[in-house]
Amino acid sequence: MSQTTLPPAEKTQPVSAPHGTISDRAKAERKLGWMLAGPAFFVMLAVTAYPILQATYDSLFSYRLTDPDNRSFNGLTNYWVILTDELWWKSLGVTMLITVVTVAVELVLGFALAMVMAKALRAIRPVIRAAILIPYAVITVVSAFAWQFAFDINTGFVNSWFAWLPGVASDTDWFGGTGTSLFVICLAEIWKTTPFISLLLLAGLAQVPEVLQEAAKVDGATWWQRLWKVTLPNMKAAIMVALLFRTLDAFRVFDSIFVMTNGANSTESVSFLAYRQTISRLEIGLGSAVSVLLFICVMLLAAVFIKGFKVDLASARGE
Amino acid sequence: MPDRRRRGLGGGAAAIVLASTLAGCGSDESGPPTLTWYINPDSGGQASIAEACTDDAGGRYTIDTEVLPRDAAGQREQLIRRLAAEDSSIDIMSLDPPFVPEFAEAGFLAPVPEDLQERTTGGVVQGAVDGATWNDEIVAVPFWANTQVLWYRLSVVEAAGLDMTQPVTWEQIVEVAEEQGVLIGAQGARAESLTVWVNALIESAGGHIIEQNADAPEDIELGLDTEAGQRAAEVMRLVADSDAAGAAFSTENEDASATGFEGDNGGFQVNYPFVYPRAVETVGQELADDYGAAVYPRVDADTPAAPPLGGIDLGVGAYSENVDIAFEAVECIRSEENQIAYFISDGNPASLASAFDDPEVLDKFPMAPVIRESLELAAPRPQSPYYSEITGGIQASYHSPASVGPQTAADATEFITAVLAGEQLL
Numbered sequence: 001m002s003q004t005t006l007p008p009a010e011k012t013q014p015v016s017a018p019h020g021t022i023s024d025r026a027k028a029e030r031k032l033g034w035m036l037a038g039p040a041f042f043v044m045l046a047v048t049a050y051p052i053l054q055a056t057y058d059s060l061f062s063y064r065l066t067d068p069d070n071r072s073f074n075g076l077t078n079y080w081v082i083l084t085d086e087l088w089w090k091s092l093g094v095t096m097l098i099t100v101v102t103v104a105v106e107l108v109l110g111f112a113l114a115m116v117m118a119k120a121l122r123a124i125r126p127v128i129r130a131a132i133l134i135p136y137a138v139i140t141v142v143s144a145f146a147w148q149f150a151f152d153i154n155t156g157f158v159n160s161w162f163a164w165l166p167g168v169a170s171d172t173d174w175f176g177g178t179g180t181s182l183f184v185i186c187l188a189e190i191w192k193t194t195p196f197i198s199l200l201l202l203a204g205l206a207q208v209p210e211v212l213q214e215a216a217k218v219d220g221a222t223w224w225q226r227l228w229k230v231t232l233p234n235m236k237a238a239i240m241v242a243l244l245f246r247t248l249d250a251f252r253v254f255d256s257i258f259v260m261t262n263g264a265n266s267t268e269s270v271s272f273l274a275y276r277q278t279i280s281r282l283e284i285g286l287g288s289a290v291s292v293l294l295f296i297c298v299m300l301l302a303a304v305f306i307k308g309f310k311v312d313l314a315s316a317r318g319e
Numbered sequence: 320m321p322d323r324r325r326r327g328l329g330g331g332a333a334a335i336v337l338a339s340t341l342a343g344c345g346s347d348e349s350g351p352p353t354l355t356w357y358i359n360p361d362s363g364g365q366a367s368i369a370e371a372c373t374d375d376a377g378g379r380y381t382i383d384t385e386v387l388p389r390d391a392a393g394q395r396e397q398l399i400r401r402l403a404a405e406d407s408s409i410d411i412m413s414l415d416p417p418f419v420p421e422f423a424e425a426g427f428l429a430p431v432p433e434d435l436q437e438r439t440t441g442g443v444v445q446g447a448v449d450g451a452t453w454n455d456e457i458v459a460v461p462f463w464a465n466t467q468v469l470w471y472r473l474s475v476v477e478a479a480g481l482d483m484t485q486p487v488t489w490e491q492i493v494e495v496a497e498e499q500g501v502l503i504g505a506q507g508a509r510a511e512s513l514t515v516w517v518n519a520l521i522e523s524a525g526g527h528i529i530e531q532n533a534d535a536p537e538d539i540e541l542g543l544d545t546e547a548g549q550r551a552a553e554v555m556r557l558v559a560d561s562d563a564a565g566a567a568f569s570t571e572n573e574d575a576s577a578t579g580f581e582g583d584n585g586g587f588q589v590n591y592p593f594v595y596p597r598a599v600e601t602v603g604q605e606l607a608d609d610y611g612a613a614v615y616p617r618v619d620a621d622t623p624a625a626p627p628l629g630g631i632d633l634g635v636g637a638y639s640e641n642v643d644i645a646f647e648a649v650e651c652i653r654s655e656e657n658q659i660a661y662f663i664s665d666g667n668p669a670s671l672a673s674a675f676d677d678p679e680v681l682d683k684f685p686m687a688p689v690i691r692e693s694l695e696l697a698a699p700r701p702q703s704p705y706y707s708e709i710t711g712g713i714q715a716s717y718h719s720p721a722s723v724g725p726q727t728a729a730d731a732t733e734f735i736t737a738v739l740a741g742e743q744l745l
Contacts, residue, residue, distance in 0.1 A: 062741065065403045066425035066704070087744045153567040154578055171566035176719070264509035264569075264718055276745055279396055280707055282403075286741070 052295060059289035065282035078289035088273065088290075092297075095269040098182065099250040102189045106246060107239070109190065110197030117198065118205050136195035144259035147188040151175070178265045185256045185267065193249065197242045204238020205231070244305040248298055270294045352641045354382045354410040354648050357398060359631060360389055364665035365413065371660075372651040380644050382411070391415040391511050395707070402427040402636065409636035410645040411652070414459060416450030416632055417700045417710070423458040424704035429635040429642045431457050439653060446628040446697040447670035453702065458634075462653045463661060464670040465629035466693040467519070467589050468686070469613045475501050475586045476611065486624070488617045489554045492587050496563035501586025503563040504576030509718040512572055514700060514710040515627045516589075517717050520551035522625035522698035523618040528709065529701040536705045537740035543713075544728040552723050554618050559720035563587075569719035581606065589615060591629070592690055593666040596683070612686035614693050628697035630670060668694065708738050711745045 022030075059078055063071040082088045113132050120128045135143065150156050151174040162168045174180045208231050216226045232239070254271040261267045263276065274294055278287025358365040369382040387394040395418045401409055402422070414422065422428050431439075436457040440448050447461035469487070476483050479495040496503045506512035518528055526547025531540035542548060559568055563586065565579050573590055580588040581602050588594070598607040615626035633652060635645040651657070658669035659677050668690050674680060675691040684690065701709060716731035717723055737743035 066399065066421060066427075081742060082744060085744045153565075153570075154575055173567040173570065176567060176569045262509055273744060276711070279400075280392065280711060281745055282399065282707070283741070286744070290744070 052292075055288040055291050055295075058284050059286075059292050061285045063283070063285040065284055071285075074285070078286050079293070081286065082289055082293060087268070088270075088293075090266060091268045091270050091273045094182070094267060095251060095253065095271075098186055098189065098253050098269065099247060101186050102193070102250050102253075103243065103246050105186075105190050106194045106197045107243065109194045110242070111201050113194065113198035114201035114205050117202050132198060133195045135192050136199075138192065140192060140255040141259060143192045144188055144256040147184060147191070147256070148175075148260045151184050175261055176265070178267060181261050181265050181267050185253075185260055188256045188260070189250065189253060193246065197246050200242035200245065201235070201238060204235035204242070207238065208234040240305065240309055244302065247301055247305070251298055251301060252294070270297065351376075351378055352380050352644055354380055354639075354641060354645055355385055355408050356382050356411040356413070356648075356652075357385050357387050357409055358413045359391075359394055359415075360386050361667070362665045364661045364667070367664065368652050368657045368661060371657065372648055375651055376648070380641070380648060382648055387413070391418075392707075395421075398422075399425075399427070402638065405638045406636070407638045407640050410639040410641055411649060412634045412636060413462070413631045414634045416447075416628070416630060417702070417706050419451060419459050419632055419634070420453045420702045421704045421706055422634060423453040423456075427634075427637050428458050429637045429639065429645070431460060431635075432646060435460070435646055435650060439650065442672055443670045444672055444691070444694040444697075446694055446699060447630060447632075450628060450630065450699045451632045459632035460634075460649050460653055461670040462631045462633045463658060463667045464694050464697075465591055465631075465668060466690060466697045467515070467591055467615060467627045467629075468689055468693050469616050470504075470580060470588045470590055470594060471611045471613065472501070472580075472585055472587075473609050473611045475499050483611060483613050486614060486617050486620075488620050489558060492616055493557055493561045493563055496586045497561055499586060501563065501584050502565050502579050502582075502588075503558060503561070503586060504565070504571065504579045504588030504590060505558055505568075505720075506572055506576060506589075507559055507564070507568040507718075507720040508570045508572045508575075509714050510572060511710060511714075513717060513720075514713045515629070517551060517555070517713055518698070518700045519589075519615065519625060519627045520554055520618055521547050523615070523622065524548075524550040524554075525619075525622055526551070527701065528713070529703060532703060536708070537736070539703065539705065539709075539736075539739055541709075541732045541735060543735075544732045548728045549725065550618055552717075552725070552727050555717065555720050556723045559723070564721070569721065592668055592684065592686070595686065596666040610686075612689045614689060614696065623696060625698035626693045626696055628694070628699045630667075705739055708745060709735060712738050715745070 060073060060075060061071055062074045062077070117125070117129050117132060138146075151158050153159065153171065153173050156174075158174070159168060159170050159172050163170055172180070174184050212230050212234065213226060216230050221229065252271050253269050254275065257263060257267055257269055257272050258275070263272050268276075270290070271294060274287055274290040276287075277283050277290055281287070356365070356369055366384050369384050373381045387397055394413075394415065398409065398412055398414070399422070402425070419428075439460045440451075440457060443461050444464055446466075447464040448457070450464075451457055451459040451461045469492070471483060471492075476495070479499050481487065481491070481495050492503060506516055521528055521542065524547035526545050527542045529539060530542035530545070533539050558564060565571060565575075567575065571579070573593075576588045576590050577594045577597055579585060580590070580594065581598055592612075595607060595610055595612075598610060615624040617624045633649045635642055635649060639645055653670075655669075655671050655674060658671050659674045659680060661667055662669050662674060662677075662680050663683050666684075668687075669675065669680075672691065675687045681687050700706070703709060712731060712735035716727060716734055734743065738745050
């Protein structure tokens with residue numbers, strides 16, 4: 001059945017232009033490209049590259065916002081303090097746990113929802129798509145509050161509705177322990193961002209040629225075989241891009257933790273740690289160093305995905 | 320050519336928009352100044368005071384209010400970040416007393432004029448004056464003063480035969496609550512309210528969270544691992560571990576305590592005076608009539624309790640363009656008349672002792688004398704420009720309250736000292 005997967009098409013080289021020289025047309029296209037993308041590129045430089053560089057610079061100082069006169073250069077001390085602190089590794093562990101759990105569940109759920117959106121009857125398709133996308137339109141803080149209220153021992157309905165489940169009772173304090181707190185945090189994250197992943201997967205699903213499905217059907221493949229051998233291999237690029245985007249996003253989890261536990265019961269994520277040093281303690285140097293380390297983690301993740309799993313961002317766009 | 324003309328028109332329009340926007344940013348020099356008062360959220364009392372003072376000013380100034388985030392930590396964060404950027408829009412701010420030293424030390428508060436210092440501290444309860452003082456200087460103006468009292472259900476103490484006219488200890492109320500099958504409300508959530516509780520217990524046991532202040536943060540000497548600190552930890556665990564602690568004690572804040580107390584098995588709670596008008600409004604006078612108030616429970620039977628002290632001080636922003644007028648407005652805001660009105664409308668007790676004798680206050684708050692007595696006994700939280708590290712460290716170490724043990728104080732001391740020295744993350 002592996003023949004059903006189309007090999008990636010070789011890109012054709014322009015025959016008119018010899019290697020190393022650029023034709024007038026290519027030059028004009030390149031210029032147009034810069035003119036179209038240039039403003040966005042410079043805005044990105046201003047709003048992302050500049051803060052990153054500033055944070056990297058600040059991370060080399062002992063610098064408290066309320067005491068700018070005593071700012072002093074201390075080299076890599078901030079990084080040493082962070083990397084030898086148990087709290088950093090604990091937070092990193094919590095962040096990775098939340099990332100792995102939420103992304104894995106979202107991938108499965110998102111794929112199922114994408115299938116529903118793709119296969120739903122034409123008449124109800126818009127309604128289904130809108131319904132599935134609603135959680136994604138909700139602001140994360142609002143969603144976090146909604147989930148907190150639902151699970152709260154005083155205001156919530158979860159304890160009374162699900163008291164028949166083992167482990168749930170009318171006095172279950174969901175935000176009183178690490179495991180239960182993380183469970184609710186993950187649940188809120190999954191509810192909120194599954195639509196995003198399903199939207200990306202829907203785009204990938206649409207790219208799987210119908211002829212391949214039909215050919216497999218003619219060959220007598222079952223639904224399950226078609227899913228594993230035709231559909232999934234043909235949307236590998238879309239899956240990897242969805243995974244990449246969601247993993248990077250999930251790694252920066254903050255809002256739900258901030259709203260639901262405020263970091264209690266060892267539920268601090270790396271972003272939360274950066275917030276507490278920079279905004280609560282006003283230790284700009286130490287907080288910037290945490291932010292830089294978070295940035296490095298995110299870059300490493302992106303590198304692992306792109307190099308390790310050979311994610312081709314261009315192919316996901318159908319190029 | 321048409322293109323160029325269109326571009327010229329666009330540029331002109333942009334310039335007009337920009338100019339009008341910039342004009343909007345600047346203050347209107349011709350009219351009376353508009354003062355911006357950054358307030359903590361309340362039931363509308365501060366906005367009413369702003370209106371009343373605007374009317375009283377006879378056109379010399381108007382006061383606009385801007386609402387800060389709900390919790391004290393969020394209020395501090397917003398104000399401090401604005402002030403670090405030298406925000407001139409902050410004329411007056413409602414400040415939680417523990418944050419006053421940090422603001423004063425950073426030079427974010429305009430110095431209070433000498434004559435105003437005298438006028439705004441005379442007749443004010445001592446705790447509120449202490450909270451507005453840093454390095455022996457009055458750096459902010461006391462507005463209202465808050466304190467926690469021990470609320471009890473009259474029916475419960477009657478059934479248990481507990482004499483509430485005499486001071487009671489934590490041990491006593493835990494015993495009665497367990498015997499009667501009722502709850503004790505206290506704030507066990509990982510928030511500022513946990514530090515409030517820890518501080519009250521240590522102060523009641525005769526100790527202090529900061530034994531010796533110092534200019535350098537790493538030299539601050541903590542009093543957590545002392546006899547008083549250990550006694551406080553024991554009491555904390557006793558309450559949190561008892562059957563009288565609610566199922567969600569480790570996430571219980573002031574609102575949750577009030578809700579638990581309003582329920583069928585409400586027995587005792589340590590909480591602010593707002594719980595009384597809240598019960599009258601949300602549940603009804605019948606329940607509120609079952610509410611009794613006494614001074615905060617003692618840690619040791621023969622040592623008077625040191626109840627928590629809260630409230631709001633008024634600071635004038637160092638970067639305000641109208642410092643003199645802002646202080647004039649502050650004097651109006653904290654007037655006796657306004658403090659009484661605010662006490663009645665929002666349930667926030669006055670810092671002026673005389674307000675507690677007002678007949679209308681006594682009518683609305685039959686327990687006003689207890690609140691006043693509590694304010695006289697109350698002890699502020701530790702004063703330090705590094706308060707956020709200290710409170711953050713306490714919250715991390717003493718949460719959850721049921722896990723507090725003999726080792727907690729030593730661990731907390733080591734942790735907070737390392738954080739203050741910049742050797743550890745918070």
